[in-house]
Amino acid sequence: MFKNTLNLTSEGNKNLTYAIIICTLENLTLFLPFVVLLQMIVTLIMPLVTQTPLDTNHLWMLFAFGILSALLFFIVYRIEYRKTYTAAYNESMATRVEVAERMRKLPLSFFNQRNLADLTTNLMSNCFTIEHVMSHVVPQMIGYTLSSTIACIMLAVYDWRMALAIFCVLPLAAFIVFVGKKLEEGLSQQHIKAKLAVSDQVQEYLEGIKVIKAFGLSEQKFRHLDSSLKNMMKAAIKFEFLAGMFVTGSTILLQTGIGIVILVGVTLVSNGTLNIFAFLTFILVSTRIYAPIIALMTLLPEFFHFLQSLKSMQKLRRTEPMNGRTDIDLTNFDISLNDVTFAYNQVDVIKHATITIPANKVTAFVGPSGSGKTTLSRLIGRFWDVKSGSIIIGNQTIRDIDPDKLMSYMSFVFQDVILFNDTIFNNIRVGNENATAEQVYDAARKARCDEFIMRLPQSYDTVLSENGGTLSGGERQRISIARALLKNAPIILLDEATASLDPQNEVLIQQAISELIYNRTVIVIAHRLRTITNADQIIVLDHGHIIEQGNFKSLMAQSGLFYKLYTIQQQNQGWNIS
Numbered sequence: 001m002f003k004n005t006l007n008l009t010s011e012g013n014k015n016l017t018y019a020i021i022i023c024t025l026e027n028l029t030l031f032l033p034f035v036v037l038l039q040m041i042v043t044l045i046m047p048l049v050t051q052t053p054l055d056t057n058h059l060w061m062l063f064a065f066g067i068l069s070a071l072l073f074f075i076v077y078r079i080e081y082r083k084t085y086t087a088a089y090n091e092s093m094a095t096r097v098e099v100a101e102r103m104r105k106l107p108l109s110f111f112n113q114r115n116l117a118d119l120t121t122n123l124m125s126n127c128f129t130i131e132h133v134m135s136h137v138v139p140q141m142i143g144y145t146l147s148s149t150i151a152c153i154m155l156a157v158y159d160w161r162m163a164l165a166i167f168c169v170l171p172l173a174a175f176i177v178f179v180g181k182k183l184e185e186g187l188s189q190q191h192i193k194a195k196l197a198v199s200d201q202v203q204e205y206l207e208g209i210k211v212i213k214a215f216g217l218s219e220q221k222f223r224h225l226d227s228s229l230k231n232m233m234k235a236a237i238k239f240e241f242l243a244g245m246f247v248t249g250s251t252i253l254l255q256t257g258i259g260i261v262i263l264v265g266v267t268l269v270s271n272g273t274l275n276i277f278a279f280l281t282f283i284l285v286s287t288r289i290y291a292p293i294i295a296l297m298t299l300l301p302e303f304f305h306f307l308q309s310l311k312s313m314q315k316l317r318r319t320e321p322m323n324g325r326t327d328i329d330l331t332n333f334d335i336s337l338n339d340v341t342f343a344y345n346q347v348d349v350i351k352h353a354t355i356t357i358p359a360n361k362v363t364a365f366v367g368p369s370g371s372g373k374t375t376l377s378r379l380i381g382r383f384w385d386v387k388s389g390s391i392i393i394g395n396q397t398i399r400d401i402d403p404d405k406l407m408s409y410m411s412f413v414f415q416d417v418i419l420f421n422d423t424i425f426n427n428i429r430v431g432n433e434n435a436t437a438e439q440v441y442d443a444a445r446k447a448r449c450d451e452f453i454m455r456l457p458q459s460y461d462t463v464l465s466e467n468g469g470t471l472s473g474g475e476r477q478r479i480s481i482a483r484a485l486l487k488n489a490p491i492i493l494l495d496e497a498t499a500s501l502d503p504q505n506e507v508l509i510q511q512a513i514s515e516l517i518y519n520r521t522v523i524v525i526a527h528r529l530r531t532i533t534n535a536d537q538i539i540v541l542d543h544g545h546i547i548e549q550g551n552f553k554s555l556m557a558q559s560g561l562f563y564k565l566y567t568i569q570q571q572n573q574g575w576n577i578s
């Protein structure tokens with residue numbers, strides 16, 4: 001029933017339905033003590049009116065029934081508690097896993113359009129809202145509605161005039177809440193946006209803390225954060241105030257219902273069409289019957305807010321993941337790009353690129369900063385799909401291959417090496433989760449990591465701080481090469497470090513790379529052109545166009561852009577501050 005509306009799993013839908021039934025039962029059992037109390041009053045008063053002896057047996061039976069109903073309430077309450085919480089936590093866990101899994105399959109273009117704070121909010125905060133609403137709001141809301149409706153029908157059967165007196169204020173109270181909903185929607189959106197802005201600022205502040213300190217921006221950045229926090233506070237207060245106003249208004253209105261019941265009751269008793277016990281019953285019931293309705297009204301704004309969070313989750317769910325076949329096995333690793341054009345946010349950055357990258361050879365991408373080298377290499381890894389043209393490996397267009405499957409044929413050695421808060425051993429094993437310890441040590445030795453790892457306090461068992469903050473740039477890159485060695489993929493994409501490394505580190509990295517690229521299809525994004533003089537093929541890019549290609553000798557002979565870039569780098573080599 002709720003599967004599509006609330007975007008639930010089948011299990012979540014089943015659990016929620018069960019939780020609602022139990023919640024309704026729990027609310028109905030709450031009426032039992034009133035029935036018992038009323039019966040007791042009647043049993044005690046009747047002998048005085050009719051001058052008959054007190055029926056003590058009946059009184060004891062009612063007493064026992066009272067205890068039984070309290071016990072029943074306790075049991076139902078416990079089941080409801082367990083069911084709703086199990087349903088909520090299981091569901092939010094399933095949602096988190098589903099969202100994370102979906103994000104993994106999304107094209108990187110999606111992450112270009114959405115910032116990290118937005119995604120974190122979806123994964124954590126919105127899932128938390130779902131968890132909370134599923135456990136504290138939805139079952140109770142529906143349970144209250146059902147139990148109140150059942151009570152209303154029973155009362156109407158008993159005496160429709162008195163039932164009408166109890167419920168006549170209800171439509172007006174509901175109207176007030178629904179008018180509030182319209183106004184709250186806008187404020188709820190504002191509140192969500194303000195929360196996102198704060199997450200964004202906090203993230204930026206923490207990630208950029210080094211730069212912020214280095215450039216003395218602490219005060220300025222803190223002011224931004226402070227103002228986002230104030231905005232969030234204002235948005236929250238506005239939303240709560242408005243929601244509170246409407247809920248309080250409708251609650252006050254509902255409470256006037258008791259007055260109407262007394263007024264109508266007194267009139268009916270005095271004209272002899274209602275007996276005094278029925279009148280007493282309605283007064284007692286009316287003190288109880290408004291409680292779930294008021295609780296329902298109080299929960300409604302939270303539910304409306306939840307619907308906004310749900311919308312944001314649905315946006316994420318509607319984004320098409322990257323698909324492809326998993327049964328394609330590549331055996332030939334010649335790569336060809338045929339008239340490839342690619343755009344970030346509608347701006348073409350690769351324009352009609354046609355090249356062949358032969359298997360087991362080294363191909364270098366060179367060109368000025370921003371010419372499209374990184375983008376072109378990542379298109380080969382299907383980080384994004386091309387706008388037009390095609391990329392073919394062997395004889396398969398990569399658009400047909402499942403991204404994970406495609407990735408299993410490739411190793412990327414990026415400049416920005418991501419290290420996890422785990423041991424060095426496990427950080428290297430990221431390359432191949434099934435590698436044996438010996439294979440990990442061997443890859444580390446070949447990648448020239450062994451020597452610096454042995455100097456660490458617990459060698460391979462040393463736990464790296466968040467993102468390996470204590471390791472140098474050269475050491476990080478060598479770990480990344482060790483990962484790639486362990487993965488043993490036939491295609492290697494290598495993004496050469498732009499930052500200058502000290503000569504010793506540079507030699508070590510060159511040695512490690514030589515181990516890695518032997519007998520592979522290699523694409524290297526080269527920044528220091530002297531490192532690729534031996535490449536089998538050099539592709540020169542400029543503003544997204546491929547403008548030259550050949551080997552080092554032929555390109556130098558052309559005296560074009562490559563010649564110019566190489567000469568400038570040679571001239572500027574060895575600069576120092578004296």
Ligand SMILES: Nc1ncnc2c1ncn2[C@@H]1O[C@H](COP(=O)(O)OP(=O)(O)OP(=O)(O)O)[C@@H](O)[C@H]1O
Nearest residue numbers: 112344345349367368369370371372373374375376
């Ligand atoms: N995620 C992105 N969203 C939008 N534009 C991007 C994105 N990444 C890169 N660009 C733009 O695409 C163009 C090509 O960038 P790319 O990083 O591929 O160049 P590059 O040659 O590798 O540069 P560099 O040598 O400085 O690393 C640039 O104009 C860049 O600003």
